[in-house]
Amino acid sequence: xxxxxxxxxxxxxxxxxxxxxxxxxxxxxxAPVHATLFLPGALQQQVLxxxxxxxxxxxxxxxxxxxxxxxxxxxxxxxxxxxxLAIEEWAEGLTALAAAHGTExxxxxxxxxxxxxALPIRAGARWELPEDSLIPGVDVPLHRLGFAAHExxxxxxxxxxxxxxxxxxxxxxxxxxLTAGAVVLTAGGPVFTGFAHAGAGHQLCDLAAFxxxxxxxxxxxxxxxxRYAAARGLEATTMxxxxxxxxxxxxxxxxLTLPRRLIEALGDDPATHRIQLEASRIEAFLRxxxxxxxxxxxxxxxxxxx
Numbered sequence: 001x002x003x004x005x006x007x008x009x010x011x012x013x014x015x016x017x018x019x020x021x022x023x024x025x026x027x028x029x030x031a032p033v034h035a036t037l038f039l040p041g042a043l044q045q046q047v048l049x050x051x052x053x054x055x056x057x058x059x060x061x062x063x064x065x066x067x068x069x070x071x072x073x074x075x076x077x078x079x080x081x082x083x084x085l086a087i088e089e090w091a092e093g094l095t096a097l098a099a100a101h102g103t104e105x106x107x108x109x110x111x112x113x114x115x116x117x118a119l120p121i122r123a124g125a126r127w128e129l130p131e132d133s134l135i136p137g138v139d140v141p142l143h144r145l146g147f148a149a150h151e152x153x154x155x156x157x158x159x160x161x162x163x164x165x166x167x168x169x170x171x172x173x174x175x176x177x178l179t180a181g182a183v184v185l186t187a188g189g190p191v192f193t194g195f196a197h198a199g200a201g202h203q204l205c206d207l208a209a210f211x212x213x214x215x216x217x218x219x220x221x222x223x224x225x226x227r228y229a230a231a232r233g234l235e236a237t238t239m240x241x242x243x244x245x246x247x248x249x250x251x252x253x254x255x256l257t258l259p260r261r262l263i264e265a266l267g268d269d270p271a272t273h274r275i276q277l278e279a280s281r282i283e284a285f286l287r288x289x290x291x292x293x294x295x296x297x298x299x300x301x302x303x304x305x306x
Contacts, residue, residue, distance in 0.1 A: 124199025
C-alpha cells in the first residue's frame, strides 16, 4: 500500500493546515517515502516514513525505539509508529559511500561505532543464538563466487583458523550491516540508518563492514581499528588483525547476497549504483595482498594465487 500524506498527518497529529510533500524513495508500492512537513509558522520538518508489517521493518522500528531510550543520538529518532507506519527523523547529508571523507570524519564514525557497541541493550534479533553461530564463514559456498574445488580446499583451513581467532569477540549489540552506505555524514556528526538486521552479533563485523566499503587502505584500516580498540579498552595490535579477518569473512558472505539485491533494485538506479560500488570495494579488499593476520594472508593466498 502506498504511503499517503493523510496517513502521515494523522499519525503525527498535525494541524489541519499542514501541507505535506511526499517523495517515494524506490520502486514498488511499499517503498519508504521522504516527506516534507510545512508546519504553521513557516516551519519545515523532514521525515522518513516506512511501512510496517514485515520482519525487517518491525526490527528497524523497534531498534530505533530502543536506541532512543538508551540516549544514542547517532540514529534517527522514532517520531511515531502505528497504523502500519513508522515515522522517523530524516538524516540530512551524504553517505560515507558517496562523500569524500577526511581523517576527522572517519574517526568520528569509528568513535560512534564504539559507542553503539557499548550500549547495554538487547534489541533486534539473534539473541537466542550461541556466539559461535554469529561469526561469519560457516560453510560459505565459495563455489557461488566462482572458486574452483582446489581453491576452496586450500582456503578451508585458514577460514577455520580465522573463525577460531574471532571467537575471542567482542560480541554484543550490532547494526548488522553497517556499510558506508548506512552512515550519513551530517553537520552534527555521523548518523547510522537502516537497522533491519540489528541485534546480537560479532561487533568487529560492523567495524569491518564500514572500513571496507568506505574504500580505505590497509594503513587507514589499521589506524582506525586501533582507535576503536582504544575506545573499547581492547588490545590494539591484536584487534587490527581481527578486524581484517572479520572483513574477509563478512565480505565473502555479503557478496553472496548481492545478486538478489541487484534484482530487487531494478528500476532504482541510485540503489543499483550503491550496491555495485559496495560490491567493488568489498572485492578489492578481499583481493589485497597480505594482511596483519596470518590467517588473512593464508585465505588470500589460497583464493587469489599470484
